[in-house]
Amino acid sequence: MSDTILEARKINKNFNDPVKVKVLTDINFSIAKGEFVALTGKSGCGKSTLLYILSTMDTDYEGELLIDEISMVEKKEAELAKVRNEKIGFVFQFHYLLDEFTVLKNVMLPGLKLGAFSEKQVEARAMEKLKILDIDKLAMKKANQLSGGEKQRVAIARAIINDPDIIMGDEPTGNLDKKNSDIVFDLFKKLAEELKQTLLIVTHDQSFADRTHRIITMADGKIIKT
Amino acid sequence: MNIKLIASIAKSLLVARWKQTLVAAVGVTFSITMFIALLSFMAGLNELLDGIMLNRTPHVRLYNEVAASKMQPIQKAHSNQNSYDFIRSIKPKHKVLVLRNSKAIMTALRKDNRVSGVAPKIMTQVFYNVGAVDLMGTIDGIEVEQESKLFLYKDYVTAGNYLDLKNVANSIILGKGLADKLLADIGDNVQVTTSKGERVSLKVVGYFESGILELDKVHSNCSIETTQKLLGESNTYITDIQIKLKDMALAPQLSKEYSQLFEVEAIDIQAANAQFETGSSIRTLISYAVGVTLLIVAGFGIYNILNMMIYEKIESIAILKATGFSGSDVNAIFIIIALSIGIFGGALGLLFGFGLSAIIDQIPFLTASLPSLKTYPVSYNLKYYVIACLFSIVTTYFAGYFPARKASKVDPVIIIRGK
Numbered sequence: 001m002s003d004t005i006l007e008a009r010k011i012n013k014n015f016n017d018p019v020k021v022k023v024l025t026d027i028n029f030s031i032a033k034g035e036f037v038a039l040t041g042k043s044g045c046g047k048s049t050l051l052y053i054l055s056t057m058d059t060d061y062e063g064e065l066l067i068d069e070i071s072m073v074e075k076k077e078a079e080l081a082k083v084r085n086e087k088i089g090f091v092f093q094f095h096y097l098l099d100e101f102t103v104l105k106n107v108m109l110p111g112l113k114l115g116a117f118s119e120k121q122v123e124a125r126a127m128e129k130l131k132i133l134d135i136d137k138l139a140m141k142k143a144n145q146l147s148g149g150e151k152q153r154v155a156i157a158r159a160i161i162n163d164p165d166i167i168m169g170d171e172p173t174g175n176l177d178k179k180n181s182d183i184v185f186d187l188f189k190k191l192a193e194e195l196k197q198t199l200l201i202v203t204h205d206q207s208f209a210d211r212t213h214r215i216i217t218m219a220d221g222k223i224i225k226t
Numbered sequence: 227m228n229i230k231l232i233a234s235i236a237k238s239l240l241v242a243r244w245k246q247t248l249v250a251a252v253g254v255t256f257s258i259t260m261f262i263a264l265l266s267f268m269a270g271l272n273e274l275l276d277g278i279m280l281n282r283t284p285h286v287r288l289y290n291e292v293a294a295s296k297m298q299p300i301q302k303a304h305s306n307q308n309s310y311d312f313i314r315s316i317k318p319k320h321k322v323l324v325l326r327n328s329k330a331i332m333t334a335l336r337k338d339n340r341v342s343g344v345a346p347k348i349m350t351q352v353f354y355n356v357g358a359v360d361l362m363g364t365i366d367g368i369e370v371e372q373e374s375k376l377f378l379y380k381d382y383v384t385a386g387n388y389l390d391l392k393n394v395a396n397s398i399i400l401g402k403g404l405a406d407k408l409l410a411d412i413g414d415n416v417q418v419t420t421s422k423g424e425r426v427s428l429k430v431v432g433y434f435e436s437g438i439l440e441l442d443k444v445h446s447n448c449s450i451e452t453t454q455k456l457l458g459e460s461n462t463y464i465t466d467i468q469i470k471l472k473d474m475a476l477a478p479q480l481s482k483e484y485s486q487l488f489e490v491e492a493i494d495i496q497a498a499n500a501q502f503e504t505g506s507s508i509r510t511l512i513s514y515a516v517g518v519t520l521l522i523v524a525g526f527g528i529y530n531i532l533n534m535m536i537y538e539k540i541e542s543i544a545i546l547k548a549t550g551f552s553g554s555d556v557n558a559i560f561i562i563i564a565l566s567i568g569i570f571g572g573a574l575g576l577l578f579g580f581g582l583s584a585i586i587d588q589i590p591f592l593t594a595s596l597p598s599l600k601t602y603p604v605s606y607n608l609k610y611y612v613i614a615c616l617f618s619i620v621t622t623y624f625a626g627y628f629p630a631r632k633a634s635k636v637d638p639v640i641i642i643r644g645k
Contacts, residue, residue: 048643052639052643055548057547057548057637057638057639058639077552077553078552078553078554081547081550081551081552081553081555082550082552084548084549084550085549085550085551086550090548090549092548092642094642096541096542096544096545096548096642097545098238098542098545098546099242100238100239100241100242100542101238109231109235109546109549110549110550112228112231113228113231113549113550113551113555114550115228158549170642
């Protein structure tokens with residue numbers, strides 16, 4: 001395999017309230033650049049919990065997390081925010097677009113935050129991403145005027161605006177009908193195969209998982225198959 | 227931190243909730259308006275009330291007083307011995323009230339650069355004769371131009387021309403109450419009897435109203451020269467020297483200094499009129515308290531609206547954080563929202579406050595005791611506008627601080643998973 005982009009070393013997590021429950025036990029795995037990985041398992045097996053730890057948003061765990069071979073333990077909140085901004089793109093079950101902004105501005109926000117390009121350049125890049133996802137016609141619409149499938153595609157565009165090292169998805173097709181699910185899946189596949197984009201998608205949809213390159217299966221807080 | 231980006235996000239959140247924003251801003255505008263109007267009005271009133279007494283009171287007054295000698299002759303004789311002298315029934319010796327060497331003292335004072343003006347005065351007691359009745363009263367001999375310059379004398383002369391006191395020989399300006407009692411119109415002559423028993427006829431050239439009714443019933447003014455003539459004294463006779471200082475706070479210190487230097491009695495304005503300052507400072511304190519209360523109430527309004535905005539926008543906050551905005555970015559967004567409400571509302575408040583003060587300034591207010599007053603008194607001191615401006619910014623900052631801190635601590639995981 002080529003160089004690793006994400007590595008989990010002995011990650012353990014407990015929920016302490018109301019009683020101590022072990023949710024994740026000794027999670028060890030790594031993802032290489034360009035892989036299209038599905039993380040599956042039954043409801044409640046801890047896959048979403050793991051994803052939020054991997055995404056650096058949840059910092060309450062034991063063990064070590066490396067993104068791009070840099071440890072995320074001991075990093076401060078603002079530094080983690082910067083890592084998320086630069087290296088990770090998110091697609092959630094719900095789109096979470098900001099209704100106050102146009103589609104284009106929604107996509108541009110993380111890019112503007114990064115500050116690596118001028119506003120004009122970020123705008124051009126956002127249009128380019130929208131074009132890849134075939135929704136460039138919607139650019140000037142307000143986010144709340146779109147359909148569910150369109151919103152999810154905008155969310156994907158937002159996730160890739162900063163050319164992240166890895167895209168993480170939490171049931172990105174969970175809220176969509178079959179047709180839109182297929183569109184979203186095809187987009188992921190296109191990103192993975194044509195643009196060599198690394199993807200880590202949490203899903204309990206087996207048919208979705210089967211079509212990816214690699215499946216990590218979890219049960220009861222443990223990885224049973226990588 | 228990218229200020230432009232943060233500000234543009236804050237702006238769209240504000241615009242998206244423009245009705246609530248407007249309500250919050252109107253709250254600030256209202257409180258700043260009232261704050262300014264209230265303080266300007268109160269300050270105007272204070273200046274007026276203080277003016278009645280303080281403007282006419284010299285900061286330091288030099289005079290002589292009938293008093294027992296501090297050093298009795300026997301003490302001088304015994305000054306080197308270890309003994310006590312028991313003296314009973316000491317009486318004040320006859321002492322003329324005239325200030326000796328007054329011309330030289332005034333010249334020296336005028337050269338002192340802490341002094342802004344000096345006006346001589348002769349205080350004397352007289353009887354006003356009207357028919358068979360003698361009314362006791364006082365006449366002050368004044369140098370009318372100096373008196374006007376330093377103590378605004380001309381403001382209190384409500385009828386006649388104050389300069390006639392100097393230009394017309396043997397003239398008098400009567401207190402309004404006294405003129406009514408003497409039934410004297412302008413141009414009439416009044417008879418006065420001096421303390422030495424001489425009877426003199428004086429021509430009435432005007433009335434004054436001091437705002438202190440009892441004073442107006444017994445008091446009148448003549449020129450220095452007329453008063454000297456009245457008393458049969460030479461043209462160096464002066465009983466008081468009134469000093470106006472550049473800085474009133476120096477009065478107690480300078481009063482002691484002059485007393486020793488010129489060997490006269492001296493009294494300062496703080497000792498003479500301590501109660502006036504207390505009154506104005508308490509009035510000012512009350513108006514500040516009311517103004518600040520108004521602002522704090524407006525602050526709670528902003529606090530509520532921001533809190534609601536955060537509840538409504540909690541998902542947006544979560545996604546901003548998930549996509550790389552740090553807690554301090556989110557904090558800055560809400561602080562900017564709060565401050566722009568404060569600055570916008572505050573700026574309007576300053577304008578409306580000025581407008582309201584100007585309106586109050588036009589409302590007629592006539593009172594017998596204050597003849598120079600035609601409308602409600604209003605002060606346009608820039609100080610109140612600066613304070614209001616600072617207060618509006620500080621209150622809105624704090625009103626925004628707590629909601630903003632809450633927003634910055636939003637945990638994106640809980641929000642995103644909670645859906």
